[in-house]
Amino acid sequence: xxGVLGVTLGLAxxxxxxxxxxxxxxxxxxxxxxxxxxxxxxxxxxYINPLNENGSPGIQVAQAMFAPLVTTxxxxxxxxxxxxxxxxxxxxxxxxxxKLKPGNSFQNGQPLTAKDYVDSWNLTAQGxxxxxxxxxxxxxxxxxxxxxxxxxxxxxxxxxxxxLSGLKQIDEMTFSVKLKVPFSxxxxxxxxxxxxxxxxxxxxxxxxxKRKPIGxxxxxxxxxxxxxxxxxxxxxxxxxxPNAPDADSxxxxxxxxxxxxxxxxxxxxxxxxxVPPTKVKTFKTDAPDGWVTAESSGxxxxxIPAWDARFKNPKLRHAFSMAIDRKAFADLVGLSTPSKxxxxxxxxxxxxxxxxxxxxxxxxxxxxxxxxxxFSGPVNINYNTTSATGQIFAEAxxxxxxxxxxxxVKYTGKxxxxxxxxxxxRKLDGLRFSGWGHDYPSIxxxxxxxxxxxxxxxxxxxxxxxxxKVLAQGDAEPxxxxxxxxxxxxxxxxxxxxxxxxxxxxxxxxxxxxxxxPRVSKYTGVQALYSTxx
Amino acid sequence: MTRxxxxxxxxxxxxxxxxxxxxxxxVFAMPGDPLRELAGDKPIPAAVLAAKRAQFHLDDPFIxxxxxxxxxxxxxHFGSTFAGADIADQxxxxxxxxxxxxxxxxxxxxxxxxxxxxxAGFRRNGVIDRMLLLSxxxxxxxxxxVLYFAGQYVFGVQLKWLPVSGVADGYPISYLLPxxxxxxxxxxxxxxxxxxxxxxxxxxxxxxxxxxxxxxxQRILWRHVLPNALLPVVTLMGIDFAGIFAxxxxxxxxxxxxxxxxxxxxxxxxxxxxxxxxxxTLAFLMFILINLLVDIVYGAIDPRVRNV
Numbered sequence: 068x069x070g071v072l073g074v075t076l077g078l079a080x081x082x083x084x085x086x087x088x089x090x091x092x093x094x095x096x097x098x099x100x101x102x103x104x105x106x107x108x109x110x111x112x113x114y115i116n117p118l119n120e121n122g123s124p125g126i127q128v129a130q131a132m133f134a135p136l137v138t139t140x141x142x143x144x145x146x147x148x149x150x151x152x153x154x155x156x157x158x159x160x161x162x163x164x165x166k167l168k169p170g171n172s173f174q175n176g177q178p179l180t181a182k183d184y185v186d187s188w189n190l191t192a193q194g195x196x197x198x199x200x201x202x203x204x205x206x207x208x209x210x211x212x213x214x215x216x217x218x219x220x221x222x223x224x225x226x227x228x229x230x231l232s233g234l235k236q237i238d239e240m241t242f243s244v245k246l247k248v249p250f251s252x253x254x255x256x257x258x259x260x261x262x263x264x265x266x267x268x269x270x271x272x273x274x275x276x277k278r279k280p281i282g283x284x285x286x287x288x289x290x291x292x293x294x295x296x297x298x299x300x301x302x303x304x305x306x307x308x309p310n311a312p313d314a315d316s317x318x319x320x321x322x323x324x325x326x327x328x329x330x331x332x333x334x335x336x337x338x339x340x341x342v343p344p345t346k347v348k349t350f351k352t353d354a355p356d357g358w359v360t361a362e363s364s365g366x367x368x369x370x371i372p373a374w375d376a377r378f379k380n381p382k383l384r385h386a387f388s389m390a391i392d393r394k395a396f397a398d399l400v401g402l403s404t405p406s407k408x409x410x411x412x413x414x415x416x417x418x419x420x421x422x423x424x425x426x427x428x429x430x431x432x433x434x435x436x437x438x439x440x441x442f443s444g445p446v447n448i449n450y451n452t453t454s455a456t457g458q459i460f461a462e463a464x465x466x467x468x469x470x471x472x473x474x475x476v477k478y479t480g481k482x483x484x485x486x487x488x489x490x491x492x493r494k495l496d497g498l499r500f501s502g503w504g505h506d507y508p509s510i511x512x513x514x515x516x517x518x519x520x521x522x523x524x525x526x527x528x529x530x531x532x533x534x535x536k537v538l539a540q541g542d543a544e545p546x547x548x549x550x551x552x553x554x555x556x557x558x559x560x561x562x563x564x565x566x567x568x569x570x571x572x573x574x575x576x577x578x579x580x581x582x583x584x585p586r587v588s589k590y591t592g593v594q595a596l597y598s599t600x601x
Numbered sequence: 602m603t604r605x606x607x608x609x610x611x612x613x614x615x616x617x618x619x620x621x622x623x624x625x626x627x628v629f630a631m632p633g634d635p636l637r638e639l640a641g642d643k644p645i646p647a648a649v650l651a652a653k654r655a656q657f658h659l660d661d662p663f664i665x666x667x668x669x670x671x672x673x674x675x676x677x678h679f680g681s682t683f684a685g686a687d688i689a690d691q692x693x694x695x696x697x698x699x700x701x702x703x704x705x706x707x708x709x710x711x712x713x714x715x716x717x718x719x720x721a722g723f724r725r726n727g728v729i730d731r732m733l734l735l736s737x738x739x740x741x742x743x744x745x746x747v748l749y750f751a752g753q754y755v756f757g758v759q760l761k762w763l764p765v766s767g768v769a770d771g772y773p774i775s776y777l778l779p780x781x782x783x784x785x786x787x788x789x790x791x792x793x794x795x796x797x798x799x800x801x802x803x804x805x806x807x808x809x810x811x812x813x814x815x816x817x818x819q820r821i822l823w824r825h826v827l828p829n830a831l832l833p834v835v836t837l838m839g840i841d842f843a844g845i846f847a848x849x850x851x852x853x854x855x856x857x858x859x860x861x862x863x864x865x866x867x868x869x870x871x872x873x874x875x876x877x878x879x880x881x882t883l884a885f886l887m888f889i890l891i892n893l894l895v896d897i898v899y900g901a902i903d904p905r906v907r908n909v
Contacts, residue, residue: 110867111859113685194648197656202646217651277685294690295859297769320767322857323867326750327766333758334765484633 101315103583105595106337108325111295114277117263118191119198126260128319131300131596132282133263134308136165136184137254139508141588141597144415146255149308150179150283152240154257160249160545165257167240170307173266174287181242183264185234189213190270192234195225200261202523206253208233208245249543251550252509259506285311297321312597329353332578339585339595342576344456347401354578359585360402361575361593365504366411366513368567369464373528374493377443384565385424386435390471391464392427397571399463400456406569409513409558411503413589416510416551422562425569429471436472445475447497452480460500493528501526501567508590510554514538518561527566534560606893613889617882624881625667628874635659635683635872657683657875670875674882683871688879691864698768698860702783702852703845705776709784710791711838717788718795722830723822725800733796737789745786745848749855752782766857779856783848787841795834802830828902835902839895843888846880 109124117129136151148154152168171179190196192204194214204210209232233245246253256262264283269276278292285308289301298319302311322328325343332340333353342350342358350358371378371387378384393405404412408421436442446468450461458480465476479497481489489495503524505512516524520535534557541553561567577593579585586597636645636653654660658669673679679688721730756778757765763778764770773780802808803826811821849862857863861880868876 110684113682194646195652197649197652199645199649201648205646214646214648217648217655294686294694322766323863324766324855324857327753327855327857330750330753330758331765331767334761336765482631482633484635484637487637488632488634 101313101600102318103314103316103339103595103598104318104320104337106320106322106328106331106340108323108328108341108343109321110323111321112298113294115280115298116198116265116273116277117260118187118200118265121199121261124321127596128298128300129260129263129282130284131286131312131317132280132284132288133260134171134282134284134306135260135263136257138258138310139590141586141591144508144590146258147309149310151257154254156251156254156545158545160246160251160253160543162243162245163253164237164241164243168308169240171283172305172307173264173281173283174303174305175266175268175281176305177266177268179264179283180239181236182239183266184262185230185236185242186267186270187265188234188262189230190265190273192231193225193229200259203256203259203261204231206246206248206250207231208247210247248539251542251544251547252507252511255509256507256512258508261506284308286317289316310597313599314596317596329578332580335580338580338583339598340578342578344401347576350576350578357579357581359577359579359587359593361577361587362404362412362589363504363573363575365502366406366409366572367500367502367570368406368409368526369570370490370499370501370526370567371565372490372493372495372497373530373566375496380439381564382435382439383442384568386432386439386472387468388422388424388565388568389426389428389432389435391467391568391570393425393569393571394427396460396463396467400460400571400573402574402576403571404574406572409517409561409567409569410510411505411513412572413592414505414508414510414513416555418555418558421555421558422569424562424565432471433473436474442472442474445477447477447479449479449481449486449495449497449499451483451486451500453482457500464498490526490528499526500570502573510551510558511538511541514554514557514561517567518557529561529564529566531560531564534564605896609889609893609896613885617885617889620885621671621878621882622667625670625874625878626663628869628872628877629663629666631872633872635874653683666874667878670878673875674879679879680875682868682876683873688876692861695859695861695864698858699846699849699853699862701772702776702780702849702858702860703842705773706780706783706787706848706852707842707845709780710787710841713784714788714791715795715834718792718834719799719827721792722796722799722803725796730796733792737793740785740789743786745782745851746855748786749779749782749852752778753855766855768858776858779852779858783852787848791834791837791841794837795830798830798833799826802826805829832899832903835895835898839891843884843891846884846887 107124107127112125112128115125115128115132117126117133120126120129134149136149137146137154138149139145140147148168150167150171152166155164156162167179167181173179188204191198191200192207192210192213194201201214209228209230212228213226213231215226234242236242244253265273266281269281279288285303285306286300287303289299292298300317302315320337322331325341326345328337328340329343329346331337346353369387371384397403397405407425408418410417412419448461448465450457458478461478465478468474469476486495486499490499503513503517515538516522517526518529518534519525519538520530520532537553537557537560541550541557544550544553575593577585579595579598582601583595583598584601586594636650636659658666661669679692681687682691717733721733724730753765756763764775768775808821808825811825846862846865849860850866851862852858853860853862854866861883865877865880868880
């Protein structure tokens, strides 16, 4: 259903919240003691390079092989240092100084220094390198010089400037990052695995190391890894950092078909698997003693196009919102809870009653529609045809709008990428579904991408200078509690304007074998990597 | 014979161009930006997008993209996929997987189809014949997808006789379950055609003449009925063999076999026109080759078609 952009599927942080289900099944994937086989329902990886990886399948492996600067403590939700000894903002939160812990090294023996971060980040920020995490550095001063506009069809040329002017090595273990504008949440973003350092020999010739990555994390490649094969990792003795997982060896098995991956688990050949959408109703009986659920780190919405004047009146948007019976819809989706805000429920700053227009009230909805002057023409709902549930969900929402507001509804099925393309070019007619999951655990990572006028996931084409202003104030506020209050004000503005109608927060479910107990945390989700062994 | 082969090969060239152009056009016409499919759910930085678009010539006109793809195929410079996989490497790894699956499934399908078809044809209206007709009806009515997942669940998950998916257990164990599933869906057509062809031929005038002349029943069956009855069966075998690629797309995806079918599935999903055309060209070449073989076999079975 997510279909359109959004839903970053966990990324470094794999989803959050409460688990259930005691594990005592009879699965036994993998070999000896403390080995775990993790099934990932995705096409096999072609390379391991965290700086060129922004999807969950690749980041999961990076999480085992690379250590971040900071991470979220699973018990407290607080940010704690891993490779960093300190992360210190200046008074304005515009310049951040990062000091590394001494004594860490890469798996090839090269000591880990500030130069490795500075050079790896400069390499990624260079547009012609064409690595997927290039966009992360757009906040850093000097980014534009490394990413000049390229005419259509032309290959971006390496620029004369090779380094971000805002990135400076201060001494062997310290470097600083000057941002274009103050950004109070920058410290939180440093836990993203997509910022991991590469050692010098890899930086010189990244292609040569596509299949033999050299990390700085708790696991290294065990033997060789060829195209299409499982990725086998063994514990690396040289890892001196905190938070080393318990497993001696980990195998990542990529199985493109999610139902097949699920069947592999049932046959006892893997220890951990995501429950695919087709098994949401049956997984508890399939593996009665070995399942856990996690309240998702994401949120799902119905998106109203700003470019269609018929939807302009906020009262009309509120009417649509109040015509939706979220409880019934969440039941239909399965493993979901109705949303009453725009933020993921596991995020600091989340309010479960933020939305004033998210309670189902057909009479009030109709009244609001009348006050807004009605709606002309049928309401078109776009759905993703590549999703098994796209049409079902669209029709459910459509029926509620039709019955509760008396409007005519029609449906258009298209491929997700086509819907996104049409929306990006402001040509999409009507409503569509969207979803979002954060890259770093901050309320800001919902508001900026989706609601800031220049946000890179601004699904609705929304633009309100008042909201941009409050966001900028939050970004410039060094006190985290104060910053959150400002961000909540921005959320309130977005809820009043309602470019996105909150729908539901999805839970994710996982199955695990009897020999492991995955780590379950409200803040870091369910993590097979950090399983304990029985 | 040489002239015959040469003529067929030359005739294949314009057909090949039309086929590849058609396939490329279909992939090109698929809605949505291919690089968005690749990026999944995350926004892609403009610089990355520009670099990838330039690398894969996505901003060039359709015909230029097609010609560049054909040039790559003809010169053997296959390049890499959108996701960064070396295509030549992929072919090296994947062709054996598909060939193993295809040969095993075809062997099973042909053996079962011919045996049942011949027996039912010779003993028509017997118990076996009726059972065959009924069972082939059932098989034809079950969609492949259902059969594959049911096979996986029963023999992989419940009975644990065979691996659920993947090639970790090597040949033939890893291939047995998908091959049997493909064979089951394919054997029905073969069995029915063989049976009908035997029945038709057994009632032909020349068979009656043979009988009237006092030929023995065994001689009639093996020397006169069978060679004539097998002509359409050989045609079907050729079509089957050439069509293995289509069957492999579904089976390899469900049973996680890293073959050409799975590669094709991924390429279509990502709208990788170049890869789809490359794989289509391979399939096309195989089709031409097999057709040629079928024609030669035809000549061996039936002298009447030798010089057609």
